[in-house]
Amino acid sequence: MVEEFESHRVVCHLESLLTQRGLSLTELSKLVGVSLANLSVLKNNRARAIRYSTLIALCQALDCQPGDLLTVEVKPD
16 A cells, blocks of 8 residues: 555645745744744655644644645656
8 A cells, every 4th residue: 555655745835835925934933833943844845744733733824724735746757
């Protein structure tokens, strides 16, 4: 089953949402109570997982839905 997902990846659109809302990563960190380092990992698509509580806090702070923040894409060859 895991092999089925090796050709896909989850992409985080945090940077574009921050730009659209005129927020910095530092400001968002203070709003949601998540460390700047952890948000940077998420923003740079290096995260392996995200807690639901973090996802909810980000969506509330950014006034978005999870699908606005994360998408699943086919990995480039």
